[in-house]
Amino acid sequence: MFGAIADPTRRAILDLLRGQELRAGELAAHFPVSRPAIAKHVGVLKRAGLLRERRAAQARLYSLDPAALASVDRWLAPYRLYWAARLSDLKRTVEEDQRG
Template identity: 45%
Template sequence: MDDVVRAIADPVRREILVMLRGERLTAGQIAGHFEISRPAVSRHLRVLRESGLVRDELVGRERLYEIDPAQLTPLSAWLAQFGQPLGWTHRFDALETEVHRTRRERRVSGAPDEKKENTA
């Protein structure tokens, strides 16, 4: 996962990943989108390839690059822990679950529901 994080730390490499999201491109096509030298783009592609985020295939005389998102899965899973509800949101969710459980138990046992008691 550390190699992936290092690879996506650079804004040029992140932009290359976005470009490759929907299509396969040659190094020349990728380099055409940047104001940096072609050798610099090649170095960025090498870092992405070595991290496993990009793979390449030789087709005729051209090398086509495409994204390989499988390496992002462990990073996504690790980041997901920070998207979990915290604090009061989590407590309110637990309270709602408990209220529903209690109401269900009352219906099963035949105990009067609070709504029925208040209307009588």
């Protein structure tokens, strides 16, 4: 999990998938590296439970499954005590999310 989000390319993949479902090829098109390299990254993210694969014809469609990120959030939680100045910001963000 932590290893999965350690790589910048993989974080960029997650960012791309936020809100939209993309085909493997479309995903790869956003990066300067080869398609197989992206396929590997996708494999890592998939194994980490961060994205879902759906097959349509020859294409493979990937979408975000951010539930796994909750574990990062849980790990982070105790540390929030230590940058308390940001706590009110966080609370406000949460409330906005709930409304929106």
